[in-house]
Structure formats: C-alpha cells, structure tokens
Amino acid sequence: MSALFLTELPKTLTPETLLADVLTPEFTVAALRAGILTLEGLMAAAANKTLPFTLDAENQKALDQFLTSLQFLKERRSGRHKKSDDGKNTLPPPNPLIVPLERISLGIGLDGRTGTNRADATHRSLEADDDLSAIRAWLSARAENPNTRNAYRKEAERFLLWCTVEKDIAMSSVGTAEASEYLRWLEQLGRFDEKQWARRWKCPQHDWIGKKNTSRDDPQWRPFNEALSHTSRKLAMTVIRQLFTFLKKTGYIIFSPFDQISSKVPYLEGEGAPKAFADRSFTEEQWAHVMDCFEAEEDNEAHARLAVILMLGKGLGLRASEMLAAQTGWIAEQRIDNDLITVIEVLGKGDKVRRLPLQPDELGLINHYLKLRDLAPVGITDSSTPILSSLRRGRKAQIAPGKARASSLSRSGLYRTLSDFFEKCAKAIEETRPLEAEKFRSSSTHWLRHTFATSALKSMPVNIVQNAMGHASVGTTSRYLTPEESEVARAMRRMKKE
16 A cells, blocks of 8 residues: 655644644545544544554554554643552653663664764774664673663663754764753753743653663653762763764764863752762761661561671672672682681672671671571582572572572662661651651662761771772772861872972
C-alpha cells in the first residue's frame, strides 16, 4: 500500500486535528467513509480494532508510534494523572522520545549524519557515522571500568536527549550557545515551578525527573530523579567536555563548543563547598542513635548484612561501589613489624589497591553474616563470594558447601537497605528532634564514608586518612575538615610556600 502519512505534518497536533491534515488522500477517504474525521476518532478506532483499512507492517509500526505520541500529548494536555493503589498521584505518562541510551532511535536530521559540526571523513580516525555510534565508541575507548562507564553513559545519555528532544538538533550540531545553555538548564531543572519552567523550556520537568532507582527497562524511567547538586552539575559538564574533546581529537567533529565557554560551574544560592561536606556526616551523638536503632532490631540475615554495610562504610570508609564489589578473597593476613594482622585489600578507583586493617570484631561481623547465608567463614568459603549478597538468591538451589551463589547486592538494593533503615532512625526521633529526623531522611550511602572521614581526621593526620580513603590528592581529603580546620590547613600551606 502507499504511504500512510503526509510528508509534511502540521507543527501542532491535537486530538481535534483533522485527518485530512495528517493522512494521505487514500487513507483519509477510507476513514471519512467510516465516519472518522479527527485524530481522536482514529485513536478510538485503533483501540477498538475497527480501523477502516488494512496496513502493511511498516505502516502499522508507524501508526502505533504516532498514536502512542498522540495519547501522550492528549493526557498531558488534559492534566490527567494516573492514581496508584494507595490513591497518590503517580508520574504523568512518559515522553516516548525520552528513553535510555540503548533504546534511543534518531531520525534523519537528529542522528548527526549531517551535523553542522561534522568534520570531513578524510580526517576521521573514529569509526562512527552518527552521534549514537560516536558515543558508543567513546564509552568503549574511555570507560573500561563499569562504574566509570555507567557515569559516562548517564551524562552522555542526558545530553543527547536534551539536544534531540528539548532543542530539536543533533548533538554534532551543538554550538557555543547550546553548550552554555545546557548548564543553565541543569541549574533550573527541579528548582523552577511549572509555570516558570514552561516560559523557558519546551518539555515539562516531569518528562525528565522520575523516581529513584527505577529500572532502565521500566516505562516510568526518567534521566533524572531530583535537582542536581553543584557536584553533580560539575561532573555532568566535565564528562560532556571530555566527550567533545574526544570527538574533536578523533576527527568526528570540527571543534568542541565547550572550549569556548568557562569551565567554572557556579554555586547556586544556598550551596557552598565547606558546608556541603560538614552537613553530610553524622555527629557522635547521631551515630550513637544509629547504633541504638540497629541494636533494637532482630538478629537475622538482613540485620547481619546491615551490620557489615555500616562497618564497611563508617568503619573503613569504603565507597558504595567498593562495598558492592568486595569479595571474601579481598581479606588476607599480612605480617607487619613481626605482627600478623588481618587486612582487606580494597580495589578502588583507577584499579588502585589499598590495604586496610580489619579488627577481630569487624571480621567477626562478616563471618557471622556468612554463617547466616549457610557459608563457611572467610578463608574457607570460595574467594569469589560477594561480601554483600542479595536476600533473593534462590535458597532452593543446590550448591556445594562453602560455594558462593551468584547473588551480589545491587546498587539499588544497597540504597534501599540504608534508606529504609535511616527512615526507622528518623521515625524514632521525629517528635522530639524533627530537624535531626529530617537529616536522617536525606542521608545516603555516601554519608557513611563522610562520617568515617570526619571521625578519622580527629585522631589521624590528613595524609593517613587520604591513604585510607583512596584519595588521589590530600586536597580532596581536606574537604572533610570542619571550616575552622580548613582555614588552619590553608594558612599552613601558605606558610610552607612562603
């Protein structure tokens, strides 16, 4: 059959749009004979499977995608939100164009094949003909570590979607104006009310912001889950700069538009470097409350796992990614000054290994947790056994004693475990100490590491804490000092230079 849609569609489509403005004459006439005049009537006929014509596979796919987009626009315009079982409003329908990187499909003009910043093919060393292929090549070349790859993919995904959906241009057509505008968009996302936002940007904020830890294959997935902090905005701009530098050096684009704008990411009102780190750690009194709440719970596998999580984070200062990657084979004995001590060899950022002493009670927590998982102690159980395991791992599976199930705890599982626990901590004091309760509710996995740093710096030199935390620079560790200590540290550094 002939093509279903006209080559040029109206710029604005509504359910009341006439079919004659959208469909080719052959299909329009067939629809009119069946009494279907508008797009809304076409949607109803498709839903009832009473379309007055038969379509080939290509036209059927095009119609399905078109009607999905139209339904989305209709529901957005009417302001209808679906209700969850508990009666609370859920997110509006997702924008069908805003999907994870692996599902993005770009048409002519947006795929980058004819991008205005594309370089001549004779000077290109990158085997990529479009922007999606270029991003995948960059990820493959520059992000071997899984955590780095996920971080890079997230930022490239967000930027590509912003270019093609919000700005309606190919990524390889971005100029200096768009490069500068992206930072403004990141600053305003999640901070403007809807009317203020709509005056400035095309797509509503709910197209971009969804719930935390939503699976990438969930229809409710969104690229963001909240307004970005200064640190997150800085990371986003740094990663996109790196992407464009790579594309320029490999000859895929002529120039990087980000070279022409300042690399400085300004603080917004209420943000600030000294306060950020001080506020994301627990005081001694608050940590005592954490332990009181922990001790009040029943000792079972979930409780034992939480004990290990708290120990790895607050006791040893491990990052979330390091906790999730940790295996029992990381724990070994070493002779230091004629003493045999137990250490955990942590594989951190940049594949750097740091060795941290493991106290007998800390090793005891791990062995107790392994026992509740029906596994042998450290040193006997399989060295590839994940220290942190999912509770849903198929207990009925028959395995040899001492062998590990492939059941590592996921990042979202770690987040939910701590989030649920800190919510219990908050509820216990919300009537008497509401401000502290709110602090517990806003805490995250990384707060354990922050608390380790602020506690350790009270009794250890900053360079020792630097090594324990795996920081490349002592300046990074210094950010965990209190403002007064930071001021003294800066003064001391100036004295040494003089």
